[in-house]
Amino acid sequence: MGAGRRPPGAPPPAQRSDEDRGQMVKSADATQTRPVPVTRRADESPVGADSFERGGHLVHVDRRLSTVLHRRPAGITGNQWSSALRTRLDYVVHEAGDGPALAGIRFEDPGRREADASRADRMTGTVCAAAGLGLVRFESAALLPVARRVVEYVLDARAFHRATAEPAGDTSDGLPGFRDILGRLPDGRTGHVNDLGALARAAAVEAYASRQLTDPIIRDLHVRWTDGPAEGWAWVEVRPGRSVFERVRVWQHDFSCGVDPARFAADLAVLAVGERLKQLPTVEPELSARSDLARELAALHRRSGDLAEPFAFAHVTFD
Template sequence: MTSTVSDDRGWLRAVPADGALFTRAGHHVYPARRLSELVQGRPPGVTGSQWSTASRAGFDFVICAVDTGRPIVAVEIGPVAAAGSAQQRAERLKDAVSAAVGLPVLRIGSPTLRAAEHGRRLVEYVLDARAYAAGGAGASGAGGEAAPVGFRDILGRLPDGRTGPVNDLGALARAAAVEAYVGRQLADPIVRGLHVRWADGPAQGWSWVHVRPDACLVERVSVTEHRFSCGIDTARLAEDLATVAVGERLRAAEIGGQELLPRAQLTAEIVALSQRRHELAGGFAFDHLCAD
């Protein structure tokens, strides 16, 4: 049950420790909560009808500070709402109410990833990345010292004995692709990908493997931070999560029987994305894939 004591932003309720799913890096993580469980009444500027709809909407996880019980961010994981759909309208309303009360939101959009199967690992990863960034780990000093090492780029021993980035969420999927190739289920063992950040929108990651020389298994994931920072480059996180999604599909019984995208069409879509580089924060760094 949620307390009626608000945090210092006035409208958000402090959530008691009982009922937490787990605790990590100074935060309690709670399973699904409705917006009405996190907000004390209808905030100013929100109509009764809007509040009635938004207050029933929920989040997959809520992360709160251990010391105050204050919500730090609400997390959603699942398919992206179709443009113009009732789901999209409800999502926008929920986002508007969350903004009105100062509740940060992290949204992972994926047709494959789900909160039940992948949420805990993702939340743990983000909390660890934020703790690493807040602690200044890897920061460079004056006098020409080495550049900072980001959380994603920390090297260590991988499960297969190789040295590589231990915080690569897609590592198991890459290993699964090699196994599938050895088992003659893939035409190529390499998991390829790209990532971009829309100037006025989410970060997006693509990942794919060649099931046949002319057909690919493709996954796309978006990461949207509303008033929140994951502590890492969200575009790279989106690509890693897309690779995780590829790994999920590689575990299916019949890889070749899944929905595949013609390789020529994938290349055309990459070219089309490259032509919108003026809409991207940081431009487009994957021109080498346009002639794949």
């Protein structure tokens, strides 16, 4: 993210006083990350449009990595350090209070990534890992307007698993995980209330009923790459043979999002399709031909040896 641009999903920054700007950030001798002083109201909520609390975490918006890490970790070269410090984090997650940062979160538009972005990502990842700072990266242009909603979901999922003392995504004891909790959906049906794609699926049915779609069902698949991201696809046929298609990739390093990574990526892809469908009443969204999706699927099959788990969607076809 370039300097001066607000992070996706964030409100305009609050004006800071000279006193605020003059505050020094405290160093934490025992950790690589630094706590950030927070001014609070009488009810203990953080002051400022660029900070919020959720699920027992304090979140700061739009921070450069140089304001989070206070000293170069052992084993990190000067080049790695100087490159990583320029990285902008859309959100920085702390334990509630003045504790050190737990993770940085970034949202990216894959169509606007610069040529050397992968190299910069590797340097940032190496530095964060050495400093003990978790890092999560979401890749999807359609998710940029709902970035804060995604962050809040992650923090709610983490809070749920902390309260139930269960590892994220573990349902081996027969109890439902955060994603599997059943309840009443906005359309009155019973379903998974923590499915990020639930509203998009309901909206697709309504759009089909009003003759805006050829098919009322948003379909999806997900995979997880060995030593790579979780990847989710979602698509819905808008015109015969032509679909809105979204691909979301999620990288998680030393910070759990509270739900199964691959399933999470698929839910996010459905959410992204829902964001695209909002254009339908006024604008025809960009559509993908069935033949193009078939080629994408064939390419995925060719890379099946790189998957962390066996491909579970052999039944999917775009023929």
